Structure formats: structure tokens, C-alpha cells
Amino acid sequence: MSKYPGPDIPPPSYEPPTEASPSSSMPVPPTPATADEKSYGKAVQPQQPLLQPEFAGYSTLRHGPIQMVCPYCGVNVVTEIHHKVGVVAGVGALLTGFVFLPLFWVPLVMKSCKDTVHACPNCHRFLGRVGALQ
Numbered sequence: 814m815s816k817y818p819g820p821d822i823p824p825p826s827y828e829p830p831t832e833a834s835p836s837s838s839m840p841v842p843p844t845p846a847t848a849d850e851k852s853y854g855k856a857v858q859p860q861q862p863l864l865q866p867e868f869a870g871y872s873t874l875r876h877g878p879i880q881m882v883c884p885y886c887g888v889n890v891v892t893e894i895h896h897k898v899g900v901v902a903g904v905g906a907l908l909t910g911f912v913f914l915p916l917f918w919v920p921l922v923m924k925s926c927k928d929t930v931h932a933c934p935n936c937h938r939f940l941g942r943v944g945a946l947q
């Protein structure tokens with residue numbers, strides 16, 4: 814057991830206070846009116862890039878049929894829906910297969926695990942796809 818006589822605590826770093834810049838020789842009168850101008854600032858409007866090269870489907874699509882105007886044939890239709898195996902069903906089948914192999918097919922047939930594909934009943938064109946987790 815030996816004690817060091819040196820100080821344990823390092824000396825605190827000393828920073829000189831930066832209050833008023835002494836470079837301006839002219840005395841500035843207090844102007845409280847200019848303080849309001851700072852709060853306004855610049856109204857920056859963020860531009861949202863429209864990343865829609867072509868019709869990619871409606872964001873209002875749900876897992877059930879909806880009424881909408883077909884962008885291709887212009888007819889007010891109720892969409893046809895089909896359930897297709899998507900990423901969620903595929904991953905679910907893999908995980909289920911790891912746990913209990915004979916039941917790997919269950920996520921592949923469950924509607925809640927499949928994507929919903931909307932199509933126009935008039936022109937039968939693709940209108941949008943809703944993921945299983947959406």
C-alpha cells in the first residue's frame with residue numbers, strides 16, 4: 814500500500830469568456846426591435862420529389878375491393894382483388910418450415926399473409942398491390 818502524493822484531479826480547463834467583441838469601437842445602442850426579425854427566419858419549403866415514373870398504384874388501396882375510377886379506361890369500377898403470395902407469405906413459410914416442417918404451407922394459403930392485388934374488372938389491368946403487412 815503506497816500513496817502517490819500527486820494530485821488526482823486534473824486542473825480544470827480555463828476558457829476565456831466571450832461576451833462582447835472588442836473589435837467594434839462604436840457603441841451600439843440597444844435596439845430591441847431587431848430581435849423580432851430573427852425569429853422569422855426564412856420559410857424553407859421542402860420539395861417533395863415525385864418518384865412516380867408511371868402509375869404505381871393507389872395508396873388508398875386496402876385488402877378489400879374499393880370503388881375507384883380506373884386510370885386506364887376511365888370507368889368508375891369496384892376493383893377485383895386477387896390474393897398472391899408475397900414476401901410475407903414466403904418468409905412465413907420458411908419460418909414455419911423451420912419450426913414444424915409439415916405445416917410450412919400454412920402461410921402460403923392464409924389470406925392475411927398474402928398480398929392483395931387490385932385489378933380493373935372492365936379492362937383487367939393492374940391497379941395496385943397491397944402488401945400483407947400494410
Ligand SMILES: [Zn+2]
Pocket residue numbers: 883884885886887888933934935936937938
Ligand atoms: Zn379499367
